[in-house]
Amino acid sequence: MSIKQLSIFAENRPGRLNNITHLLAVNGINIRAMSVADTKDFGILRLIVNDADKAVAALREGGCAVTVSKVLAIRIEDKPGGLAGAMQVLYDNNVSVEYMYSAFVSEKNSEAYLILRADSNESAEQAFEGRYKLLTQDELLKM
Amino acid sequence: MGKYWNEEMECMEPDKMRQLQSERLVKQVKHVWDNVPYYRKKMEEKGVTPDDIKGIEDLHKLPFLSKADLRDAYPFGLLAKPLSECVRIHSTSGTTGKRVVAFYTQHDIDLWNDCTARAITAAGGTKEDVVQVCYGYGLFTGGAGLDGGSHKVGCLTLPMSSGNTERQIQFMEDLGATIICCTPSYAAYIGETVKKMGKSPDDLKLKAGIFGAEPWTEEMRHEIEKSLGIKAYDIYGLTETSGPGVAFECECQTGMHINEDNFIAEIIDPDTGEPLPDGTKGELVFTSITKEAFPLLRYRTRDICVLTRGKCACGRTLVKMAKPMGRSDDMLIIRGVNVFPSQIETVLLKHSNASPNYQIVVGRENNNDTFEIRVELTEEMFSDTIRSIEELEKKIAGDMHTVLGIKAKIRLVEPNSIPRSEGKAKRVIDTRNLV
Numbered sequence: 357m358s359i360k361q362l363s364i365f366a367e368n369r370p371g372r373l374n375n376i377t378h379l380l381a382v383n384g385i386n387i388r389a390m391s392v393a394d395t396k397d398f399g400i401l402r403l404i405v406n407d408a409d410k411a412v413a414a415l416r417e418g419g420c421a422v423t424v425s426k427v428l429a430i431r432i433e434d435k436p437g438g439l440a441g442a443m444q445v446l447y448d449n450n451v452s453v454e455y456m457y458s459a460f461v462s463e464k465n466s467e468a469y470l471i472l473r474a475d476s477n478e479s480a481e482q483a484f485e486g487r488y489k490l491l492t493q494d495e496l497l498k499m
Numbered sequence: 500m501g502k503y504w505n506e507e508m509e510c511m512e513p514d515k516m517r518q519l520q521s522e523r524l525v526k527q528v529k530h531v532w533d534n535v536p537y538y539r540k541k542m543e544e545k546g547v548t549p550d551d552i553k554g555i556e557d558l559h560k561l562p563f564l565s566k567a568d569l570r571d572a573y574p575f576g577l578l579a580k581p582l583s584e585c586v587r588i589h590s591t592s593g594t595t596g597k598r599v600v601a602f603y604t605q606h607d608i609d610l611w612n613d614c615t616a617r618a619i620t621a622a623g624g625t626k627e628d629v630v631q632v633c634y635g636y637g638l639f640t641g642g643a644g645l646d647g648g649s650h651k652v653g654c655l656t657l658p659m660s661s662g663n664t665e666r667q668i669q670f671m672e673d674l675g676a677t678i679i680c681c682t683p684s685y686a687a688y689i690g691e692t693v694k695k696m697g698k699s700p701d702d703l704k705l706k707a708g709i710f711g712a713e714p715w716t717e718e719m720r721h722e723i724e725k726s727l728g729i730k731a732y733d734i735y736g737l738t739e740t741s742g743p744g745v746a747f748e749c750e751c752q753t754g755m756h757i758n759e760d761n762f763i764a765e766i767i768d769p770d771t772g773e774p775l776p777d778g779t780k781g782e783l784v785f786t787s788i789t790k791e792a793f794p795l796l797r798y799r800t801r802d803i804c805v806l807t808r809g810k811c812a813c814g815r816t817l818v819k820m821a822k823p824m825g826r827s828d829d830m831l832i833i834r835g836v837n838v839f840p841s842q843i844e845t846v847l848l849k850h851s852n853a854s855p856n857y858q859i860v861v862g863r864e865n866n867n868d869t870f871e872i873r874v875e876l877t878e879e880m881f882s883d884t885i886r887s888i889e890e891l892e893k894k895i896a897g898d899m900h901t902v903l904g905i906k907a908k909i910r911l912v913e914p915n916s917i918p919r920s921e922g923k924a925k926r927v928i929d930t931r932n933l934v
Contacts, residue, residue: 361883363881363882363883365876365881365888365911365913366913367912367913367916372913393884393885394885395885395889397910397911398888398911400883400884400885400888402883416878419913419914419915420913420914421876421877421878421881421913421914422878422881423878423881423882423883425883454884455884473883
């Protein structure tokens with residue numbers, strides 16, 4: 357039930373984000389969620405895109421260091437306490453979050469999507485089962 | 500064709516070789532004394548005349564020549580033949596001051612080609628081979644040197660020069676090149692490009708490579724051998740003594756055989772100038788005993804290395820020189836500590852995932868040296884989290900500290916972001932201007 361996330365290494369210098377987003381734009385890749393983790397010297401740009409394989413090929417061709425990892429995309433209610441409920445489930449099941457960020461995709465105004473990587477994605481999936489909707493790669497493509 | 504190009508010289512009994520060197524030295528000293536006023540003056544200052552040089556045992560009596568002498572005497576001051584008898588010049592890249600220009604008669608070119616023919620033969624080359632020379636052609640000695648040897652052996656020679664790497668690989672594939680000659684950094688780059696083009700070593704017929712003109716490590720040799728599917732042979736030379744082919748490696752890959760019938764090699768203490776016994780580390784000094792136009796006596800190479808005598812498993816008796824352990828003039832002094840770029844390369848290649856492409860950046864802030872090593876991140880090294888990248892930086896920094904004795908900031912940079920020259924790699928940026 358996990359989806360593909362692209363992580364791109366980017367040095368902290370002018371033009372790097374411009375270069376990466378330009379590569380995606382000219383290849384017709386749509387970004388559905390993103391986050392940036394940064395240090396003084398470099399950052400890791402994490403992306404959820406509509407066509408991960410095509411994006412990886414385009415970025416590698418453009419000379420970027422890219423890796424693909426598995427993350428979960430869960431649907432939560434867009435209201436106070438919506439995120440807290442999901443975190444409670446993970447805590448109760450002894451699962452730690454490595455990182456998470458919100459996604460742009462949403463079918464309805466009352467829903468939000470969260471991209472999440474846990475110390476064990478399998479345990480997180482089991483914890484969410486029956487309580488929260490997890491997006492598949494195909495569902496993501498169609499949204 | 501056997502495994503030697505010139506068996507008589509390459510496998511000569513040591514006593515006989517010493518005798519030959521003595522005879523040639525005596526003759527050469529007289530030739531220089533008669534024709535090179537610059538060197539004659541140096542000899543007179545030292546109180547030496549050709550009569551004092553009766554054989555190789557008297558070599559130490561002669562004054563040294565250095566790169567500074569070559570610059571002082573530029574362009575014709577060390578010429579020992581009339582220009583009308585010279586047929587060629589070659590020149591250094593001149594990155595460290597005024598360029599050095601060397602002259603050749605046809606006799607000198609023939610001897611030089613004989614030396615590189617030995618190197619090609621030692622790498623398994625015969626007239627059946629297709630030799631792709633991707634050293635630069637022109638003033639640089641690399642292209643002309645290997646080209647001449649390749650012709651002499653009778654190989655089909657592809658005079659590609661350097662650059663346009665994808666075309667190089669296309670020619671290699673289409674014409675079935677079996678031996679490649681270039682700088683080791685360019686060989687590594689070709690290896691990367693082969694992979695990038697979606698090809699593998701199996702698509703090429705290459706079996707051997709002859710690489711020189713810049714320092715490289717054993718680790719780099721293994722990388723190149725793997726990426727091109729070849730056996731990589733080292734070759735040594737410098738423009739001042741003719742070019743590549745002063746020494747060459749045999750299949751044993753345990754040092755380079757010096758062509759002693761043309762060059763007498765000595766190891767000296769770089770500080771005192773005293774000759775050191777075989778097996779001792781010191782500065783390599785060459786005396787050309789056969790060159791006519793530009794015969795340098797006791798030329799200080801600034802290469803730090805070791806000589807080993809004794810018959811090699813390949814059958815050659817020529818003395819072997821170790822891969823230079825650094826040049827006394829590209830050594831960096833950072834925070835008072837001596838640093839050789841080759842040490843840094845060795846550390847980086849130990850991290851099996853580390854790309855050999857790196858750059859050393861030395862600067863000065865508040866009277867303190869800054870020392871940064873930029874390392875290109877490879878796909879394999881990169882993982883999803885900041886933490887793992889920072890751990891890798893820390894691990895490399897720790898190993899650097901152990902090997903170099905000083906701390907360096909390790910900075911991982913994006914793939915292909917360090918400028919790659921297609922000839923010599925620009926490894927060091929030193930902005931301190933301490934001179």
